[in-house]
Amino acid sequence: MAQTRPYYAEKGLSAAFYDTVTAADRRLEGDLDVYARLAPPGGTILELGVGTGRLAIALAEKGFRVTGVDIAPAMLAQAQAKLAELPSHVAGRIELKRGDMTAIDLGRTFDLVICPYFTLAHVPRGMAWKNTFLTAAKHLKPGGLAAFHLPLAEIMRLPGPDNPEAPVLDEPTPSGGRLQLFVLQREFREEVGRLDQVLEYVELDARGGVLRRSAERLTYYLTDPEPLAAPAGLAVDREPVPLGGVGEIHVFLKA
Structure with missing residues (x-):
């Protein structure tokens, strides 16, 4: 077998064809509506793992202001190219930043933090998860919500x-x-x-x-997220929201 690259690597095809794969994955249907219901109308959203901008653009089209963070340059480049094709009033609601969700500090807070499409599961459970929950809590207003889409163990x-x-x-x-x-x-x-x-x-x-x-x-990687979210001051807000039969969206509240 040829050399195995990391997923979303600069010269790989997983990043180049991310939109093709996600468009074909019917199991993602409905995630946009779940996230949109968690933020106040016209509110501010931080997306950890923005990828090529699938959700960020759709949320901006609904009137939200979205800051998207991703660690993969190949993904951000595609998102940036999409922004250039958007109407100015939509593109103006989106800000893209390269950064590590386990450590980034933007120096401001949001109404909602989302971490969609198994993004948290990409990093090892333990400290990487704890640090991501800390990032979410640090960037949330009091009473704000954080939503994490995780795969089902089965x-x-x-x-x-x-x-x-x-x-x-x-x-x-x-x-x-x-x-x-x-x-x-x-x-x-x-x-x-x-x-x-x-x-x-x-x-x-x-x-x-x-x-x-x-x-x-x-x-x-998968584990129970609740014990790792609690030290960050994030409490379970509701039962996990089923999505597509392969995952659940776990929603936490910052007191």
């Missing part, structure tokens, strides 16, 4: 596909070709709550020829 425990040579995703690309996604490896370690996967992205041209391929390692 989904993480699922085995890989029976046939690793069959794509788990096959979607058209903006250039007229296709994107195929293969699961080459998948292993869940129960004792540490860690799912390791190697996914291969293959970009095909209009005739089915391979243009690019990239094997990338995607790791998710």
